[in-house]
Amino acid sequence: MDSVESLITHIQGLSGCPEDVSHLHSLLKQEEDSLQSQGSRLGSFLHLLDPSKHSLGYLYFLEAHTSGSVVKEEASGFLNIVANFINACSAEQIQVAPDKFVSICKRFKEQVMQLQVPIQGIAPLLVAIRKLQPSPEHLTALHPDFLLLCLLAKCYKAGLSILDDDISEIDQPKDFFLYCYYGGMIYIGLKRFHKALEFLRHATTSPMPAIHAVAVEAYKKYILVSLIQNGQLPNFPKYTSSAAQRYLKLYSQPYVDLASSYGTGKISELQSCFNSNVEKFKNDNNVGLVKQVLSSLYKRNIQRLTQTYLTLSLQDIANTVELEDAKQAEMHVLQMIQDGEIFATINQKDGMVSFHEDPEQYKTCEMIQHLDSSIARIMGISKKLKAVEESIACDPSYVTKAGRERTRLDFDDFDSVPQKFLV
Amino acid sequence: MASSSLDLTPLKDAVSSRSYDKIADICDELRLQVASQGISYVDEWPYAIHLLGYMLVQDMNSARFLWKCIPNSIKEGQPELVAVWAIGQRLWTRDYAGVYEAFHGFDWSPDIQALVSTLTGMFQRYRNRIFQLLLNAYSTISVADTARFLGLSEDDATKYALKHGWTTDPTLQMLTVKKMPVVSEQKLDPGKLQSLTEYVFHLEH
Numbered sequence: 225m226d227s228v229e230s231l232i233t234h235i236q237g238l239s240g241c242p243e244d245v246s247h248l249h250s251l252l253k254q255e256e257d258s259l260q261s262q263g264s265r266l267g268s269f270l271h272l273l274d275p276s277k278h279s280l281g282y283l284y285f286l287e288a289h290t291s292g293s294v295v296k297e298e299a300s301g302f303l304n305i306v307a308n309f310i311n312a313c314s315a316e317q318i319q320v321a322p323d324k325f326v327s328i329c330k331r332f333k334e335q336v337m338q339l340q341v342p343i344q345g346i347a348p349l350l351v352a353i354r355k356l357q358p359s360p361e362h363l364t365a366l367h368p369d370f371l372l373l374c375l376l377a378k379c380y381k382a383g384l385s386i387l388d389d390d391i392s393e394i395d396q397p398k399d400f401f402l403y404c405y406y407g408g409m410i411y412i413g414l415k416r417f418h419k420a421l422e423f424l425r426h427a428t429t430s431p432m433p434a435i436h437a438v439a440v441e442a443y444k445k446y447i448l449v450s451l452i453q454n455g456q457l458p459n460f461p462k463y464t465s466s467a468a469q470r471y472l473k474l475y476s477q478p479y480v481d482l483a484s485s486y487g488t489g490k491i492s493e494l495q496s497c498f499n500s501n502v503e504k505f506k507n508d509n510n511v512g513l514v515k516q517v518l519s520s521l522y523k524r525n526i527q528r529l530t531q532t533y534l535t536l537s538l539q540d541i542a543n544t545v546e547l548e549d550a551k552q553a554e555m556h557v558l559q560m561i562q563d564g565e566i567f568a569t570i571n572q573k574d575g576m577v578s579f580h581e582d583p584e585q586y587k588t589c590e591m592i593q594h595l596d597s598s599i600a601r602i603m604g605i606s607k608k609l610k611a612v613e614e615s616i617a618c619d620p621s622y623v624t625k626a627g628r629e630r631t632r633l634d635f636d637d638f639d640s641v642p643q644k645f646l647v
Numbered sequence: 648m649a650s651s652s653l654d655l656t657p658l659k660d661a662v663s664s665r666s667y668d669k670i671a672d673i674c675d676e677l678r679l680q681v682a683s684q685g686i687s688y689v690d691e692w693p694y695a696i697h698l699l700g701y702m703l704v705q706d707m708n709s710a711r712f713l714w715k716c717i718p719n720s721i722k723e724g725q726p727e728l729v730a731v732w733a734i735g736q737r738l739w740t741r742d743y744a745g746v747y748e749a750f751h752g753f754d755w756s757p758d759i760q761a762l763v764s765t766l767t768g769m770f771q772r773y774r775n776r777i778f779q780l781l782l783n784a785y786s787t788i789s790v791a792d793t794a795r796f797l798g799l800s801e802d803d804a805t806k807y808a809l810k811h812g813w814t815t816d817p818t819l820q821m822l823t824v825k826k827m828p829v830v831s832e833q834k835l836d837p838g839k840l841q842s843l844t845e846y847v848f849h850l851e852h
Contacts, residue, residue: 304685347683378712382679414708559741561784573787573821588831596842603849 227258228265232272235281242316245280249320252284259288275309279317282309287324290331299335306332307348315355325356326365333369342376349373353386360389368402375409383410387419390601392608401427401438408445412513417453424449428472429464435471441508443472447479448513452520457483478504482514486521489528491546494521522547523560530566530579538575550575653681653691662696662761667768670700671709689718695728698735699765703772707739727759731766743777747798774798778811782824790820 231251238248252259259266266289273282286309294302306328318325329352336345349370356364367386374383387407394400404427411420427442450457457480460469473480478501485497498505498514505511525545529536538550538557547553557577560566567580584591616622658677661669674697681688694717701710714732722729730753737745750770755763777796781788794804805815805822812825 300685307683307685341682343679343682344685345683347679378716379675379679380712381675381706381709413712555741558780558784562741562780568784569786570784570788571786572789572792573819578786590831592839596839599842599846603846606849 227255228262228269231255231259231281232269235273235278239278239281239317245317245320248280252281252321256284256288259284260291263288263291270305275312276314279309279313280320282313283318283321283324283328287328290328294331294335299339303332303335303339303344307344310348310352310355313355318355319358322356325352329366330369333373336373337376342373343379345373346370346377346379346382350382350385359393361391362393363391363395363399363403365396365399368399368406371403371406371410375406375413378413380410380413383407384414387411387423390605397430397432400430401432401436401442404430405438405442408442408449412445412449417449420449421446421453425461428468429461432465432467435467435475439468440472440475444476444479444508444510445513447476447483448510448517451483451486451517452513455520455524456487482517486517489521489525491518491521491525494518522556523565526556526560527566530568533579535576535578538570538577541577653686653688655693658693658696659761662765665764665768667700667703667765670696670765671704671706672700674700675709689721694721695725695731695759695762696765698728698731699762699769702735702738703765703769705738707735710735711739727753727755727762730755731762734766738773744795744798746773750798770798778807782827785824787821787823790815790822793822 234248234251238244238251266285270282270285270289273285275282286305290302290306310329310332329349333345333349336342349366353364353366353370356366370386371383374380383406387410391400391403404423408420408423408427411417411423424442424446428439428446432439447457460472481501482494482497485493488494495518498518502511505514522545526541529541529544538553541557542548542550542553545553545556547556554570554572557566557568557570561568561570567582569578569580570576571578586595655677657673658670661667661673674693678688678692678697694713697713698710701707701713714735717728730749733749733753734746736742737749747770750766755766757763774797781793781796790801790805793808794801797804797807799807808822809815814823814825815821816823
């Protein structure tokens with residue numbers, strides 16, 4: 225039909241500068257239905273367009289062409305076309321139609337998962353995220369998909385490239401919850417429990433009118449990681465939604481029980497709690513993590529000894545902590561020294577261990593650099609917070625509410641609220 | 648490393664120039680790129696070198712995950728790969744002595760030259776690292792254990808320790824560790840004054 229050819233000409237002519245591109249965008253939106261209905265034909269026209277110069281037009285055509293289900297034989301061809309497009313496209317042009325871009329990328333991810341080659345999607349999705357984001361602080365709908373592929377392909381390190389960014393702009397809460405949950409899982413896989421805790425905490429304490437499956441699963445893992453990292457389960461922070469506070473523990477009873485038996489400090493109690501709930505842990509795919517909780521109790525008990533004793537015999541350690549013999553105790557202590565979890569010296573001649581203070585004096589250049597970068601980061605966040613506070617203070621709905629409250633309080637404060645807002 | 652459709656030049660360069668620390672990152676990057684092009688790379692991927700790359704930078708997490716991804720058919724067809732993993736497993740379980748046993752327990756053919764030179768590089772580092780650990784963790788330690796930790800005979804282990812200033816008690820077969828003072832940089836540079844001024848300004852506003 226003529227309209228497709230003429231559309232191609234428009235695309236080729238109007239892709240030069242931002243004004244032309246936005247004109248092109250309105251044209252394409254007008255023709256959207258016609259494109260969708262001719263989806264199967266459009267494939268033969270794609271070669272007339274250059275994905276890097278005519279990104280917006282190419283995007284519309286590609287999206288209409290692939291909106292039906294992808295036939296198995298064409299699957300790898302589909303993956304290649306989309307991957308090439310993602311790599312070649314211009315970020316400015318696709319940011320004009322972000323929903324279409326997201327839709328293509330999500331279809332790409334579905335295909336990659338269906339063909340069971342998640343690793344094939346990792347590099348392209350990372351490029352897609354970077355092109356879609358107005359800045360590294362923006363969370364896109366593709367963030368959780370990317371992390372999911374990294375998890376499925378077991379390429380955990382690849383996920384770090386976006387997890388290291390500090391997110392401060394979020395469009396869809398659902399994306400944020402999934403991003404935090406998958407991010408937590410990646411950090412767990414990399415054994416960076418401190419970061420995992422942070423992400424899982426976000427997934428359980430972010431505003432939610434009603435609890436949902438992601439928050440529940442995140443909370444289960446949060447309990448386990450809290451035990452591994454800190455030896456205890458903290459209370460909910462004040463800002464947690466009431467729905468979460470009321471129901472999260474209810475849905476994770478076996479894990480709460482595990483936390484209580486961990487609190488007794490006895491390996492035997494923890495082990496029996498594990499045995500009685502093992503089926504539930506298996507169903508949740510958390511057995512590996514629970515086993516790490518168990519081995520962390522030995523470490524925790526040994527660490528507790530350092531608070532009471534200056535020196536202790538290896539045999540005494542073995543007895544207190546319920547290890548088999550002095551040699552096992554020695555190996556545990558050695559590994560903890562290697563991991564920096566304890567400061568001690570083993571004296572094999574006497575079979576004794578001497579515990580020391582942390583020798584860190586916080587005077588080294590390395591430590592100063594660490595402090596420097598942390599302070600700089602905090603200053604950056606503080607500035608951002610100030611800006612958000614100022615913009616809220618100007619928000620009409622806030623000022624109205626404040627105005628309503630003011631009449632009951634202080635005459636002197638009237639000045640800050642314009643007359644028309646005083647109800 | 649035979650490769651037909653795979654261009655592994657960056658990897659080959661890193662191995663020949665002994666840039667051992669870079670092998671893991673180069674392999675990761677290459678693998679993601681190759682996979683994204685839909686090239687079927689699994690049969691020809693140099694998994695053994697990839698695993699070694701992780702072991703060289705002590706990233707045992709990534710090594711374990713990579714091992715899980717390798718199809719059984721590949722594992723069955725490449726005995727060197729299985730032998731490399733045997734070393735990796737012992738690193739993971741911290742079977743300090745077992746690491747050396749796994750290395751010596753396999754007949755590495757000279758064909759796999761690149762592999763063997765990477766392995767030898769890894770072993771020197773491993774022994775140094777374990778020696779540092781012993782230095783840090785022990786005040787006295789038996790000759791037998793030292794020998795196991797360092798993968799040396801008891802005589803060689805004693806000589807190694809004496810060379811580093813340790814002393815020996817032949818009757819008890821014990822070595823006394825000589826601690827090295829830890830030197831760390833503590834110089835401050837004038838650029839810090841600028842940062843300090845900024846911090847104070849920020850705190851007061």
